[in-house]
Amino acid sequence: NGELIDGWRITGSLLIRAQNVVVRNSEVYTRIYNQASGVAYNGLVIVDTTVGPPTGNNGADTGSIGVCGYTARRVEIRNAPEGFRVGGYGYSGGRCGPVTIEDSFIKLMNVGCDHSDGISELDWRPNSSVFAHNTIDMRGVTCLTSPLYIGYGGVVRDNLLMGGAY
Numbered sequence: 001n002g003e004l005i006d007g008w009r010i011t012g013s014l015l016i017r018a019q020n021v022v023v024r025n026s027e028v029y030t031r032i033y034n035q036a037s038g039v040a041y042n043g044l045v046i047v048d049t050t051v052g053p054p055t056g057n058n059g060a061d062t063g064s065i066g067v068c069g070y071t072a073r074r075v076e077i078r079n080a081p082e083g084f085r086v087g088g089y090g091y092s093g094g095r096c097g098p099v100t101i102e103d104s105f106i107k108l109m110n111v112g113c114d115h116s117d118g119i120s121e122l123d124w125r126p127n128s129s130v131f132a133h134n135t136i137d138m139r140g141v142t143c144l145t146s147p148l149y150i151g152y153g154g155v156v157r158d159n160l161l162m163g164g165a166y
Contacts, residue, residue: 011053013060019043029053031060035067035088035096042069042097052078057111063120069097075104081111083136086129087122098128106136108144116144118161121151129154138163 001019008026016034020043023032027050034041051065052058058080065072066085077083083106089096106118118136121129132155136147139162147161 016041016044021045022047023049025049027051030058031062031064031066033063033066034070035092038092040068040088040092040096042095044070046070046072046075048074050076050078052076052080055079057081057109059111067096068092068099071100072104073100073102075101077104077106077108079107079109081108081116081141082120083108083118085120085122087120098130100130100132101134102130102132104134106134106147108136108138108141110141110143116141117149118147118164120145120149121154122149130157131155131159132157133159135160136162136164 003018003021005023006025010028013030014028014032017036019041023046025048032051034044058064060080060082063082063085064077064080067088084101086099108116119131138144138147141163144164147164
């Protein structure tokens with residue numbers, strides 16, 4: 001608990017299994033997830049970090065960052081079919097904390113025919129999500145859903161959305 005990951009380059013995935021972890025000034029090629037086997041590890045803060053490889057695609061078919069109880073600030077997601085995942089409330093027995101995603105940049109790409117979303121909010125309660133000041137670029141992605149897939153509400157403010165089906 002309380003670990004600081006600062007300045008790391010991880011060429012695979014980062015699975016967080018501790019509370020209140022901070023990932024800062026780092027690069028993760030596949031994905032960052034903080035929920036496993038029905039346990040939500042809340043308090044994750046990801047700041048000034050890039051997720052996705054410099055070339056190719058990250059291969060993360062269930063989101064590049066997720067899934068609950070986290071804050072992402074000034075995060076870039078690149079070369080990925082899926083951006084942020086928000087959810088898992090029911091899966092973790094209602095123990096998920098709130099999610100805030102702000103000042104971030106998501107650039108998605110085609111990988112086969114994925115169900116691409118920039119931010120996908122699934123199975124989330126209560127309405128405590130905040131999505132503010134983000135840029136989601138889905139131009140050129142041909143098999144997709146939407147830049148924002150919001151199912152349960154929250155605050156959506158001042159985002160730039162480019163491309164997408166609806």
